[in-house]
Amino acid sequence: MITNPIVENILARRSTRLFQEQQIEEEQLETLLEVARWAPSGGNNQTWLFTAVQNKDILLKINELVREGFRHWIPDDDYPGKLGAKASSAKENYNFYYHAPTVIIASNRPNYENAMADCSLALENIFLTAHSMGLGSCYLNQLHWLRNDEKLREYLFELGIPRENTICSTAAIGYAVRESKPPVRKEGTIQIIK
Numbered sequence: 291m292i293t294n295p296i297v298e299n300i301l302a303r304r305s306t307r308l309f310q311e312q313q314i315e316e317e318q319l320e321t322l323l324e325v326a327r328w329a330p331s332g333g334n335n336q337t338w339l340f341t342a343v344q345n346k347d348i349l350l351k352i353n354e355l356v357r358e359g360f361r362h363w364i365p366d367d368d369y370p371g372k373l374g375a376k377a378s379s380a381k382e383n384y385n386f387y388y389h390a391p392t393v394i395i396a397s398n399r400p401n402y403e404n405a406m407a408d409c410s411l412a413l414e415n416i417f418l419t420a421h422s423m424g425l426g427s428c429y430l431n432q433l434h435w436l437r438n439d440e441k442l443r444e445y446l447f448e449l450g451i452p453r454e455n456t457i458c459s460t461a462a463i464g465y466a467v468r469e470s471k472p473p474v475r476k477e478g479t480i481q482i483i484k
């Protein structure tokens with residue numbers, strides 16, 4: 291297999307679920323938002339909106355609204371992650387962004403077929419760049435699941451996320467407390483036809 295700094299960075303990136311309190315630097319945040327903008331997008335639409343939140347009180351308020359939203363949220367399928375998150379959210383110490391000091395919410399225009407794909411590609415740019423700068427990161431699904439929760443959306447609207455936007459993907463960013471172990475990669479997920 292060929293290796294170079296980009297391949298090494300991809301293989302070494304891990305999801306972080308334990309963050310230090312220390313905020314990331316301004317220049318790091320600027321870089322993360324800039325690489326997000328340079329992700330590919332369907333038809334070069336670039337209809338995404340990246341909202342970075344670094345205010346602890348605002349993040350805690352969003353967490354409260356997520357907990358409240360989960361209480362009366364009925365998952366539309368039996369995806370274990372959804373059921374697990376709903377169950378965990380009942381715990382007093384539940385924090386869906388793992389107390390990361392920076393959270394980036396990617397939203398997009400409604401009824402746009404590539405909304406999720408575009409935002410998720412942008413998030414991978416964020417994750418890989420974060421890793422290259424010595425930062426940890428994690429994909430968060432909760433705001434996407436609760437994207438139609440009225441109270442949550444009202445608060446996100448107050449923060450500047452348009453009511454009509456669909457919430458796609460969210461990134462938790464910060465310094466990791468420790469390195470996460472690489473989860474095993476499943477066999478049988480690659481085919482080469484020549």
Ligand SMILES: Cc1cc2nc3c(=O)[nH]c(=O)nc-3n(C[C@H](O)[C@H](O)[C@H](O)COP(=O)(O)O)c2cc1C
Pocket residue numbers: 303304305306307428429430431432470472473
């Ligand atoms: C679409 C998607 C949704 C995810 N949602 C969550 C989440 O809500 N919370 C979380 O802790 N991790 C979430 N993850 C992270 C995965 O659990 C993680 O990528 C996977 O276990 C592989 O670990 P790695 O990223 O360290 O390689 C999500 C990842 C993806 C791609």
